[in-house]
Amino acid sequence: MPSRMKFAAAVMAGPNEALRVEQVPAPDLEPGAALLDVMYSEVCGTDVHIHHGRLAGVPYPIIPGHVSVGRIRELPAPIEDVNGHPFAVGDVVTFLDVHGTCNRCYECLVTKQTTRCAKRRVYGITYGAREGLLGGWAEALWMKPGVHMMRLPEGLDAETFIGGGCGLVTAVHAVERAGLRLGHSVAVLGAGPVGQSVIALAALGGANPVIAIGAPASRLAFARAMGATHVIDLDTPPEERAAVVHDLTGGRGADIVIEAAGAPEAVSQGLDLARDGGRMVVCGQYTDSGLTTIHPHAQLNRKHIEVHGCWGSDFSHLYRAVQIAARNAHRVPWREMIGATYSLDEANEALRAVEKREVTKAVIRPT
Amino acid sequence: MPSRMKFAAAVMAGPNEALRVEQVPAPDLEPGAALLDVMYSEVCGTDVHIHHGRLAGVPYPIIPGHVSVGRIRELPAPIEDVNGHPFAVGDVVTFLDVHGTCNRCYECLVTKQTTRCAKRRVYGITYGAREGLLGGWAEALWMKPGVHMMRLPEGLDAETFIGGGCGLVTAVHAVERAGLRLGHSVAVLGAGPVGQSVIALAALGGANPVIAIGAPASRLAFARAMGATHVIDLDTPPEERAAVVHDLTGGRGADIVIEAAGAPEAVSQGLDLARDGGRMVVCGQYTDSGLTTIHPHAQLNRKHIEVHGCWGSDFSHLYRAVQIAARNAHRVPWREMIGATYSLDEANEALRAVEKREVTKAVIRPT
């Protein structure tokens, strides 16, 4: 009875506790469900926040790991992908980490912003380890019925996709919300995984210049490889950074500014980088990092700017992320964003490396 | 030679100096120009700011008065309105106070936001008294060639239009920028002239509820007459105001929030009134009133909100303001917004009454 097997998983018992590898029983797979052999699961900045207890609503103990890639191991009943094609055992897939969007509430049906549905659960974040193999830092992942899986298409290897990972999906949403198009000038605050993918998408979409603002120098060098035409180090004082952006944009500021930095003051700094009537997207403030001060007269009203918050992602963003990555795997070094690969036993080191910014992206390879 | 005549004008010699009535010579009218007998000119909050020296770039001495209504007195050569109909001596007109938008610069031609054109001059604000009769607090107004005049159509008396005045035109722009439509819930911060007209436009556009937040009680009572379905006094602490707005909107917050208050903290408070994914327009921070603190995680990113700054107005807003006022003059008491009417000699009292908020709107009637 294969689904009675147990699989190793890295379990985070609570905030600031070291993760330990435990054996978690496989589920009885109901029709519509599947079991994946995990190939890769990402270590994301959010996991660091969760480890420090900075995210509300996490039901410790948990198996972390939201964006993941796996191979279908078991499939008790046929399931189709979004295009109506059946999945098969052996398929290499990713899936939307958000599950259980209710399709019945005001947010799902009236405002049509499923990322604000109160019923949604997130693999590796709001599912607990007692509920089963519902986080990616494990040998196997239980795809509950209704999870939106997607095959990696030809030309897209697992390493490239997981190299983009959560940041790529977030970046697709951010760039959509920015209304980015050919010829726009773009400034990106933050050179972490989200910022790097925003840079790549801006370049692929024909933006120019694409100005990356971040640190350290190694990340800025990588930003150039991703498509940044110019980079500005955080050693440069904020007013000087704004001056550089204005110089590069004919004295006006960027058409589009995308904040993917995380520090609250990046929001205020970003407003100074945008041109009058430009648009700024705030997608880096996923966790609560506190307050910032703005100047409504100069930064909002007189600037005639648009500021768009950007929360989470839905399946359309995952879908487009996979498509864009498949078509541009040869042009964009997402794969090289992976700074190090860790086993389940090394999950604590992985978290530490991300927290210390030793790597832009770490991944867990459980087997 | 009539254009050598002199006309009385209330002149503001400098910040905080009392206005004095002076005789200003009429211009030699070039073709394309016109001379108006001023019927009404508005006393707006901006005039108070100018009187305190809080607006940069004012070339004192000036004749204040930007939004005005007059009767054409002289017309040396034919001029047509926007619809190709010729103006005639005796026509009652208003005009866009912004003049000289260059139609040659990046803002005029590429971003198409003429309100950011650096060449634009504003009657009563950036034209000086030494340049002639270029402010409305005078017996006559010199319409330079290129000024965009508009006849008040049948059904729209001068008092109704000037009662709406600058605030109405700004409100048309704000409501356009808000994307307001039938069925939206709307919260309006500020019950001054801009806020009152936003309330009227929201009600005319089928919004419901329309929640006015302001003070004092008399202005809130007037807000109800303008179309507010609910009012909240500033005596209510901000968190409680937010609770009321959430109660009135099914627990979610308003679809649209329009800040027309002026105090910087109104921007932060407004963010708390909007629903997730809603839209906020900031149009009340016309002058620099300082900084405010926001919470990027909760107020922007997680809220998935859009914030739109809204600067100035162009002719389309004046045009639509006149049309809307003409069609709804019987339904909306713009005319009653005028709390008091002053002669040129009484200009100082007018400024004082507006500053002390004794009246929502004061107008100058020079003759």
Place this chain on the structure above:
Amino acid sequence: MPSRMKFAAAVMAGPNEALRVEQVPAPDLEPGAALLDVMYSEVCGTDVHIHHGRLAGVPYPIIPGHVSVGRIRELPAPIEDVNGHPFAVGDVVTFLDVHGTCNRCYECLVTKQTTRCAKRRVYGITYGAREGLLGGWAEALWMKPGVHMMRLPEGLDAETFIGGGCGLVTAVHAVERAGLRLGHSVAVLGAGPVGQSVIALAALGGANPVIAIGAPASRLAFARAMGATHVIDLDTPPEERAAVVHDLTGGRGADIVIEAAGAPEAVSQGLDLARDGGRMVVCGQYTDSGLTTIHPHAQLNRKHIEVHGCWGSDFSHLYRAVQIAARNAHRVPWREMIGATYSLDEANEALRAVEKREVTKAVIRPT
């Protein structure tokens, strides 16, 4: 065992066959389902088309009746509305006639246009009578699990809502797609149920003029009661109608044109009513009525127009329709759109009356 009861239903055995009242067994209600006592069900133009076999995919025999109002009779397990409030036996509700949108396909998840989901079923249209009480022309209606019900709020009686009915919901979608806002000029082709509600929504949203084009005179008179400021009879030749619309809009054509007429040539005629750069919505071509001829140079390219097809409705449109109807029941005579009320036995007469346009709207009252 009440759910084993049988209920009378008007059954359409096939195209052009007279309907007969049959006894249809009630379902065993699974959790999430409900049974309604039908109060009213609409007789819509689509039912006439179905009766003539002009709609593909109808699984005769069927119980017609898509938009309906009923009272909850049985509720085996708690269900919540979109706002999280539980339904109760006795509640007066309507529901989205579209059911079973899959929430898994490309249209549901990527393009987010659930009205194009291939899995969707429609009460009274694509559910067959052999499947149970799944059409409104019956004493009882089986709300399958997942049907999106909505309580009629205080202030909205069943007659007013069903008077608006399917046409009101379609009109909400059309007006949304038109981007209609305060001050727009609007021309509406068609004075049937959809056209009448478009007129009402345009008027409530502050459009002016609102020009109704249709026939006969009685419907145009009703259009005035719904909010039309001007009406044009179909006796007027098309070029003359266009001339009238241009006269009423300063020689330019309407900002917004909404086709709700059904005849293919209305699409071409509508293009001539719109101003350069205006927007036209096509929502009247629900069934296949054939071809029409257009002039791409003059009607599309040089006119710089936008034409938006508008297919079906989703829950957001039903939700907003109910809200708008509740708030404006005193201002808009939706209730009076009902020209006649029929029993189940009289279903054939009802169809005939709608087909012959003897009534704008007919409803079935089964009990």
Place this chain on the structure above:
Amino acid sequence: MPSRMKFAAAVMAGPNEALRVEQVPAPDLEPGAALLDVMYSEVCGTDVHIHHGRLAGVPYPIIPGHVSVGRIRELPAPIEDVNGHPFAVGDVVTFLDVHGTCNRCYECLVTKQTTRCAKRRVYGITYGAREGLLGGWAEALWMKPGVHMMRLPEGLDAETFIGGGCGLVTAVHAVERAGLRLGHSVAVLGAGPVGQSVIALAALGGANPVIAIGAPASRLAFARAMGATHVIDLDTPPEERAAVVHDLTGGRGADIVIEAAGAPEAVSQGLDLARDGGRMVVCGQYTDSGLTTIHPHAQLNRKHIEVHGCWGSDFSHLYRAVQIAARNAHRVPWREMIGATYSLDEANEALRAVEKREVTKAVIRPT
């Protein structure tokens, strides 16, 4: 007195008359004007239409040539470009062929679609030869005051820009109107100068696939060089073309369809290439080529499509065209679109070559 000089110009006396080279006197340059030595002027499909008398309002005799590149020869008074930088004698510039947009009418100020301004004149089309050197097929071009000139920036040679020319500017507008963005699937009808530039812009903007539909084979080969991922020859019957487009887009049709073909039936064919809810832009019907038949039910209503007419271009499109061409001159072979270069004496041959489609693009080099 240099401005009394005469310059050779190819003059079209009337429809179907052979062009003859005449000597046209140079203007007295008023301040704000300039005189260019023409380097290149385009021979565009519109010139062929004008030569056959198919465009209304052409004041024969004319000097054809609207989009042109020249070197400033005389500059009586300083003029600044859109960025405030002064022009100088010797600068290589292009200019918006549309001149005299009034900035005073409803279209200029209220709907803000200057391409519909009735006062606009067009160099080489609606200016007559008796008015002076106001067409590009001449040794010199009189830039009247108010003409919007733009320097070719570093990296953009005259040949590359004129290779794109009018078609590139139109394509910028079409792609803007299409809302094209990264990841869209695009089908382009027409492989002439507009279609080729649409293909290039779609590819630069990250669209994929980019499907070109046209003829002959040589143009389709060139389309691949411009960025098309797939091509379909017009030998393929229309239904088969649609089948290919559906195959290439997962069975759905293209997100974006751009008609740049000119034949009226291309509009109807294009509707069949778009996905449900997609967007089609019609920019190829610049001249009147007659009627076409559409199916409103299937092609508009049920398809839930958007169709956007796209008329002319304004300065923003020229500005962005120059910027995009400058940045991508190394990637896109606009320069190679020039099939042949003609002297003024050879203007008739140039027209004939374009009419017979012997070349995709012909240019006149007057000196």
